[in-house]
Amino acid sequence: MSASNSMVHHYDVLIIGSGSAGLTLALHLAPKTRIAILSKRTLEEGASLYAQGGISVVLDKNDSTQSHIEDTLRVGAGLCNETAVRFTVEQAHEAIHWLIAQGTAFTRDSNGGPGYHLTREGGHSHRRIIHAADATGRVVETKLVQLAKAQSNIEIFENYVAIELITNHKLGRDSNQCLGAYALNRAQGRVDTFSARCVILATGGTGKVYLYTSNPDVCTGDGIAMGWRAGCRVANMEFIQFHPTCLYHPHAKSFLITEALRGEGGRLLLPNGAPFMHRFDRRGELAPRDIVARAIDHEMKRLGIDCVYLDISHKPAAFIRQHFPNVYAHCLEFGINITQEPIPVVPAAHYTCGGIVTDLHGQTDLENLYAIGETAHTGLHGANRMASNSLLECLVFARAAAQNINARLAEISQPESLPPWDESQVVDSEEEIVVAHNWDELRRFMWDYVGIVRTVKRLQRAQHRIDLLLQEIAEYYGNFRITNDLIELRNLVVVADLIIRSASERQESRGLHYILDYPQKKSVARNTILTPPARSNLS
Template identity: 60%
Template sequence: MTQYASDFLVIGSGVAGLTAALGLAELGSVAVLAKCGLTDTATLWAQGGIAAVMADTDSFAAHIQDTLVAGAGLCHADVVSHVVQHGPQAIRSLVSQGVAFTREHAEGLAEEGDTYHLTREGGHSQRRVLHAADATGRAIEISLASRARSHPNIRIFEQHLAVDLITGTKLGLPDAACLGAYAFDKQRQQVRTFAAKVTILATGGAGKVYLYTSNPDVATGDGISMAYRAGCRISNMEFIQFHPTCLYHPQAKSFLITEAVRGEGGRLKLINGEPFMQRYDPRAELAPRDIVARAIDAEMKRRGDDHVLLDISHKPAEFIKTHFPNIYQRCLQLGLDMTKGPIPVVPAAHYTCGGVMVDLQGRTDLPRLYAIGEVTHTGLHGANRLASNSLLECVVYAESLCADIGAQWDHLSRLPLPALPAWDESRVTDSDEEVVVSHNWDELRRFMWDYVGIVRSNKRLARAKRRVDLLKAEIDEYYSHFRLSNDLIELRNLVLVADLIIQSAQARHESRGLHFSLDYAPNALPPLDTVMQKDWPAPRLVGIDAAAAPATAASAAAPG
């Protein structure tokens, strides 16, 4: 069957997508598209945890302020307040879905009735990060996936890579609403049509646009690219978070060393054993990720080293094994014993803070198209994401989306689904030059790492822009002549995302948060006592056709 219709189409199967799918399944039929296996998501890789105010010594005000400070003046205060205040409810929702967070106990064992064990990560003033040992994302993903597989109203389509959204505008209809999507069935090597009354983008970020990343292979910016091509506004793409500590080992592809290792006392050191973070920030290892990543990058470049060291071996061995069992075992497999000495680490692209613009309910510019999770720009993260706020954002926004759709469902459920055209392959042929795709993929990720990485400059960005323009033209020409493949679809999306990142970076004439330019001094932050009262600027947009976008897009190119 090449066509499938449902009430809801959820594109993506991480914590955001599955939370939304389970909520919407109480209203009607749900189709979930997973580009690989159902649990092959960035959520599965998340180690550290989910931030929420759960301790008597903590407060919403403290969590809000920590988030605003990390965001370097570009957070939206109403969004931060909304997400933080819904944190405890998000935790209760996950627990009700079977997620078993680590609890506090003298022997490190979880007992019913124990309080949750809370850890602390960079940028947080309090211990507020709930976790499931050091594999929080896996615990959440497996629990939600199990529930989704067994729900009678949810149908799962694995190995289905979304190609493009279907809109009324594209079909020549007066209503511009999103009507579904085309998806490439990788097993059958054909494009299928998915019609839906409401479509939800939960496709995650775009870490694979860089040569070194902590992200899984699925993080290719698919949702951002599809939304942009459909006419949605995209914002703040210059803010790419680089995680300071990925394991540096030839056999460890993208293996993340959680922020919690530093939160529990891990020290960063040079290869000669000398600590260095105190030279960059008074918070040392507990500084926000952008500061720590730049410090590591600066020391590596200054000394010519290819990594630094992370050392928590001064802690008791049993403490390390109990708190970080998965990291300990993985390192041990590679011949590294973190209870006896330091482990080598490097920064890597980790999180996309910008994305598809949405409101507090996850609504995009297109009617009947929602977006949640890392694919979005909500205003929560500003210029830099506070550690462990991402899983929180996913759950809170998924629940807000479900509530918003539920309030409209009496009307939405009556909407007819128009007949959608099948994918047209009548004018394309099989490729005889697959090397073009693989070569362009490598070139793109290398120049993004070299020119649009942790430290940027106007000259580097100009070089990157020239190269991405050439690649875009070449890939567009290739796309129009040859049949689709998984690599071609992902490369097309990555090149567009790269262009949006470069345009955004060129438009920001300052160093702020995750965007650090050698041509501009770091922007001074407001005093902490005014952070929560200041007027937050509207998001800055890039690449928008002002005639087709809402009126606010007219000043999209304005820097700062």
């Protein structure tokens, strides 16, 4: 790899990430806007593709936006930004109907009426989850990909891994703003330069920082890490949502059992068939995810068992196959017939409620840099995300960011000539095993020490290990040529450090952060906001 064969690309807007947030934003930009979308793998691959449950929106006449707002605020355990919650919920109807107008095939009422089938999930007081069977993310993402590929002003770069944002400060200039990004072309083995008037981080969450996760392999916290290194504040990184029910099977990688299954009557059972959720919350299986995940974790540790069981077999077989065709088919591949037997399940890291601090237009602290979707902290989720508010957030804030960019793009000049990626002082690594070893060590101690239940001692142990890894990886990064695994590991170590530091600062148990040394919730709810060293004088 050398600078001589790298390429320089010039666009109006650079979108890093190709999930529902990034694609929705691209499709709402003005038609003459020159857009580049970077996708780490194929355009379709990402967390959006695997979202099963649906999108929360008020469509039932017995429901109301105020009820949706109140449910979200309650689940968020006092840390939701009410303005952001209200904004999101009030924009939901328009966002969903835009998807419908594009031809997204949501599941209709079984009685053949004009309406859509709505399901109910944990934390919701009404049925308000519009869905496409149990593969909503796949249906939505497939439609958005189809639309994006048909747009002549959108150029798609698959198998490109963003390495670093280019900013004025990094180029030694005074006023700081985002100018573009360097990205590894995995197919050609070179680093290209992307110059853009606006850059959007839409890279998803950080699930791969944990040993067990429902997230696909691409979810390595890239956007959050790049934004932090560029000077953006991050907030509430301690609030990692562990989905209560992932399929437990030695050959089933990261397969989520949708919460809608519990919404339709699925029961959590111990190996002896005894229910247990009633002992932890009066709402039973429909309690918020943090409560359900902690209950399962408690029972597994108390009994020394590898998993618990989720049973929907008391429902008619036809009902199960109709409402959960993908879960049914996937479990059957592993010899589990969910119409006749319970599903073995365990909790797994699922969603990052914190992220880069943004306003209601997705704007970050850095001029011309936006963050949307799971990468961003908008204030919607607070200390615990309510089920099916995630895809909604992607849609609403992508549209809001696009509107803001459309209004101001003409005023932003194209960045001056940017320097190519410099690797004149590095060599090819002969010790790739270091990267693999550090990756494994990181994910294991994050699971053991910074998981569903935390202690001060565990967090101290994690911080000690992360400090050593930060030094090792910084040295490795400075001496050897870039690889995909090194980029992802470097980002994972940054977000792990942010999670540990945030968790250590919160001396209470609130929402998704449960620490045995401080089991009570404080009377005043405060966000955990971390400021990069370069910005310390601005905090």
